[in-house]
Amino acid sequence: MKTTKLFVLLSLGVVVGLLATCWAVGQPLNHASHPAPVTAPGNLAQDELTALVASLEAARATNTLKLFGAYSKTALAQRDSADLGMTVAVLQRLRDGRPDEAVDLLETRLDGVIIDFVACYRQLEVSKRDQFDLQLLRMARDYRAKHPHKWPGHPEMEWNLNEAFALLEQTGN
Secondary structure, eight states: OHHHHHHHHHHHHHHHHHHHHHHHOOSOOOOTTSOOOOSOTTOHHHHHHHHHHHHHHHTTOHHHHHHHHHHHHHHHHHHHHHHHHHHHHHHHHHHTTOHHHHHHHHHHHHHHHHHHHHHHHHHSOHHHHTTOOTHHHHHHHHHHHHSOOOOTTOHHHHHHHHHHHHHHHHTTO
């Protein structure tokens, strides 16, 4: 049980970190003066990264580029570490014959991913939002309707999830 609480806390920590990252983004970058990205269509994050790096290089902001590189590597390593812990925890519970605990961990993770995705999605420029298909969010909403996952003592989680699913109605999905 202590392991379950540890992984729930780790997952919530990652969720809070990602939310803080999304909310910390100020004004959208003005990419008008930058060349068009050269990545494959549909790779929005890579396009944004290419534009950011081009802007920093043009401004000769080498220290900022190094700091951003260090931040990116640290954020990815932290995310991957949390994913590694969650994956091992779920697999161990399945191997130990405790599928209900494995499902609980995955549903906890699902809730965090739903909240993170919608928080970041709402921060995107409208032109970027239009490039996302919200089918997976609809599938997550339908799954949770069929298999409710409760958050005793954490009413803010249910509120955040309801707000996240409200996006589907707001966008006509």
